[in-house]
Amino acid sequence: MFSLKNEEKYVKLVLAITCLLFFLICIISIFIYGNSTLLGSLIKPNNDDVKFIRSAWILVDTGKYVYHNVDISTVFMMPGLPFTLAFFVKIFGNFGGITALRVLQAVIQTGSLLVMFFIARKIFNSRVALVAILINILCITDYWVANLILTETIFKFSVLCLVYFSIYAIELNKTRYYILGGIALGLATLFRPTIATYPIIILLMWIFKKYKVKDMIKYTAIVAAIFCLILSPWWIRNYNRFHKFIPLTLATGNPMLQGTYIFYDQSTKATDGLNYNQFNYNSDSEMKGNQIDIEVSKYRLRNLVPKHPIQYFLWYTVGKTACMIGWPFVWIQSWGVLIWTGIWHYFILVVSILGLIKYYKDKNRNKMGTVLVATIFYFIGVYLPFYAFGRYFYPAMPFVIIFAASSLIQIFDYHKKKN
Secondary structure (H helix, E strand, O other): OOOOOOOOHHHHHHHHHHHHHHHHHHHHHHHHHHHHHOOOOOOOOOOHHHHHHHHHHHHHHHOOOEOOOOOOEOOOOOOHHHHHHHHHHHHHOHHHHHHHHHHHHHHHHHHHHHHHHHHHHHHOOHHHHHHHHHHHOOOHHHHHHHHOOOOHHHHHHHHHHHHHHHHHHHHHOOHHHHHHHHHHHHHHHHHOHHHHHOHHHHHHHHHHHOOOHHHHHHHHHHHHHHHHHHHHHHHHHHHHHHOOOOOOOOOOHHHHHHHOOHHHOHHHHHOOOOOOOOOOOOOOOHHHHHHHHHHHHHHHHHHHOOOOHHHHHHHHHHHHHHHHHOOOOOOOOOHHHHHHHHHHHHHHHHHHHHHHHHHHHOOOOOOOHHHHHHHHHHHHHOOOOOOOOHHHHHHHHHHHHHHHHHHHHHHHHHHHHHO
16 A cells, blocks of 8 residues: 555655655755744734644643633634644743644655655556656645644645545455544544545445445444544533534634625625624624624625625635635745746646546546545535635645646657657
8 A cells, every 4th residue: 555665666766855855845944934934923823823833832831722812712723733733842842842843744744745646656657656746846835834833734644644545445345444544534634624524525436336335334333433533532622611512613604704705805894785783793702703703604695695696606616716726825925936836836737637637538547536536626615615715725736736747647658659
């Protein structure tokens, strides 16, 4: 599964050099840029990254997990990243722990390169896999993400493992791969809850592969048991704190509300003719604030969709999809970096579409590649009801890159044969 034993020497050499180069660049960038890559301020936490850091610091000092309000226990964010950072803070101190997490993320980003190689090799071949990681190391986003104190790095690695294990599980119909998939699913959910419904893809593939009902039930029970085991400490903590069962988070309200504004233009609130005074936000409770955001979202959709049905239909389909895939997840204040990143991103998208078309035209294709395609569309579809932008599509980019690599190999082989 992860073996390189039968690979040719040049494949092993290129893979080793590429991964080592990628890792070294990540490490160098971490020690050069340090906390200058923070998106918010540590003095006045005003962004996810600095709030995660503050959460970890308070968790180490008091044992309480907080997010927006330092005096109130939170269920706003999944605990994966704050608890991971808290572990390093406990060992290396407040700022040493941040650096240690970044180093871990450099290791994990390199691990993601390797898993992407194995996925591409499984679906296509080693040549496509090598081209995929070569494309990937030219993506500045991956170096930048390793420097951020956000969920992207660990979450992307977990998703890649989940997809890889899922391919083997579906194809070989063996329990051990479903166990591995269940572990990957549980760990990924601890960092970002939107992956929790990923088993929908597995169900569709079961139907496509004509699985027996008894096997479906067996594997569902196995994955569910592992998932529950991994999430149970979070569930117990939430029940003890809030006296009710909270399986994931209570944080969908704000992204749902922001998503109701076409092109995220909240200035239209002043002219849409709706009465927002009926909603009372005067509360320090994250849970109440989240519920009010959901109510306002429903209120806006009930009243505005009938007035502008076409605009809202296009916004909740084409518009938000374009917001997610139209620009890579990178917020660096450098025109040179942004121009290169944008050009490379669009090159990957265009070539990937060609690769996807060629894949489905190939009658001898490895049909498990559909898992990759389904995962790409999953990451688009799961965010359409909410605020959607490039950050949320980032974990799906490795699968886009794989199809781009397959297309480049086919183009190269075609011209080689022609000449």
